Amino acid sequence: MRLPFALPDIGDEEIDAVAAAMRSGWITTGPNAHAFQEEFVAFLEDPTVQAVAVNSATAGLHLALEALGIGPGDEVIAPSLTFTATVEVVRYLGAEPILVDVDSDTLCMSVDSMRAAITDRTKCVVPVHYGGLPCDMSAILKVAREHGLKVVEDAAHALPARYEGRLIGTLQSDATVFSFYANKTMTTGEGGMVVARDQAIIDRMKVMRLHGIDRDAFNRFRSDKPAWYYEVVAPGYKYNLTDIGAALGRVQLRRLPSFQMRREQLARRYFERLAGLPLILPARPNEAGGHSWHLYVVRLDDAAYARGITRDQVIMDLSKRGIGTSVHYVPLHRQPYWRDRGNLRPEQFPQSEHAYQRMISIPLFTAMTDADQEYVIDALHELLR
Numbered sequence: 001m002r003l004p005f006a007l008p009d010i011g012d013e014e015i016d017a018v019a020a021a022m023r024s025g026w027i028t029t030g031p032n033a034h035a036f037q038e039e040f041v042a043f044l045e046d047p048t049v050q051a052v053a054v055n056s057a058t059a060g061l062h063l064a065l066e067a068l069g070i071g072p073g074d075e076v077i078a079p080s081l082t083f084t085a086t087v088e089v090v091r092y093l094g095a096e097p098i099l100v101d102v103d104s105d106t107l108c109m110s111v112d113s114m115r116a117a118i119t120d121r122t123k124c125v126v127p128v129h130y131g132g133l134p135c136d137m138s139a140i141l142k143v144a145r146e147h148g149l150k151v152v153e154d155a156a157h158a159l160p161a162r163y164e165g166r167l168i169g170t171l172q173s174d175a176t177v178f179s180f181y182a183n184k185t186m187t188t189g190e191g192g193m194v195v196a197r198d199q200a201i202i203d204r205m206k207v208m209r210l211h212g213i214d215r216d217a218f219n220r221f222r223s224d225k226p227a228w229y230y231e232v233v234a235p236g237y238k239y240n241l242t243d244i245g246a247a248l249g250r251v252q253l254r255r256l257p258s259f260q261m262r263r264e265q266l267a268r269r270y271f272e273r274l275a276g277l278p279l280i281l282p283a284r285p286n287e288a289g290g291h292s293w294h295l296y297v298v299r300l301d302d303a304a305y306a307r308g309i310t311r312d313q314v315i316m317d318l319s320k321r322g323i324g325t326s327v328h329y330v331p332l333h334r335q336p337y338w339r340d341r342g343n344l345r346p347e348q349f350p351q352s353e354h355a356y357q358r359m360i361s362i363p364l365f366t367a368m369t370d371a372d373q374e375y376v377i378d379a380l381h382e383l384l385r
């Protein structure tokens with residue numbers, strides 16, 4: 001593969017930080033993880049939120065929903081056009097995910113579909129900031145407040161996106177969950193972060209993050225209480241982020257502004273150079289917003305299909321040229337478990353289904369060179385012009 005779909009941007013500073021963590025003796029959750037949480041809050045520029053570092057965004061979603069009291073008999077609304085992690089955690093808690101359609105332009109959760117899905121069992125809504133474009137959070141929060149619902153933002157794609165001038169993570173949701181997986185806008189290898197304002201939610205997530213123990217290993221070994229003594233106050237999980245991962249994340253967080261500038265530059269060039277092809281280009285944020293450009297998802301338009309060009313054909317032809325692509329996502333209503341559990345049919349999700357049939361995620365990552373991007377652009381012109 002000449003050009004992969006995604007590649008982490010890791011330099012000597014990250015390698016040195018990880019090596020220093022390994023030499024320090026703290027390789028599990030320790031001083032780097034604690035500093036990472038504090039630095040993440042500082043990056044968000046909102047001292048009213050707190051952060052909890054975890055070993056994946058999936059873990060963060062699970063912790064957030066559990067802390068909010070989601071349980072058997074409850075319903076949680078989420079879009080079908082997302083990765084299964086968004087809703088699998090709902091089943092962990094014995095609750096039921098209710099899948100809804102997306103907006104045809106943004107591919108974020110449709111507010112009208114969300115509103116129509118609310119029942120007396122609905123307890124929470126999980127909007128997904130698709131590709132790094134924020135959802136219509138004002139409308140989502142308004143509907144949620146009207147019905148007394150909790151809101152947990154799946155912001156796996158959305159660091160450092162902005163909504164109405166504010167960074168995602170500082171809105172009025174109950175919790176926001178970020179991902180630091182290898183292909184995200186910054187990485188810890190595997191890892192994530194949950195932010196919230198309510199101290200009770202933060203405290204519960206911290207306890208449940210590490211086996212339900214009332215104080216984590218770092219505090220146990222630096223407190224004036226006997227290091228061996230702890231109390232298990234709940235049947236928790238094993239979701240803590242290691243200091244090795246946090247050391248990597250701290251450097252990546254410092255580089256995130258430059259990463260974002262590069263992603264915006266790459267996105268602008270795609271918009272300029274792909275205009276005029278039979279493609280629907282991604283929705284852009286309004287003037288008060290900001291896209292993280294985690295993904296650049298194009299869709300074949302009707303003109304392409306009229307000429308007999310299909311999504312799968314384009315993917316194969318790009319692969320033959322050594323260009324990696326992906327599809328985000330095979331909608332959950334098509335996945336056997338969710339399809340069969342909910343007796344779901346494609347016609348229930350017309351916008352998700354239409355987008356899925358035509359979408360291609362093309363390479364966009366900070367380590368791409370201008371020549372790399374021109375190679376992708378030239379290939380698309382050859383295939384579609």
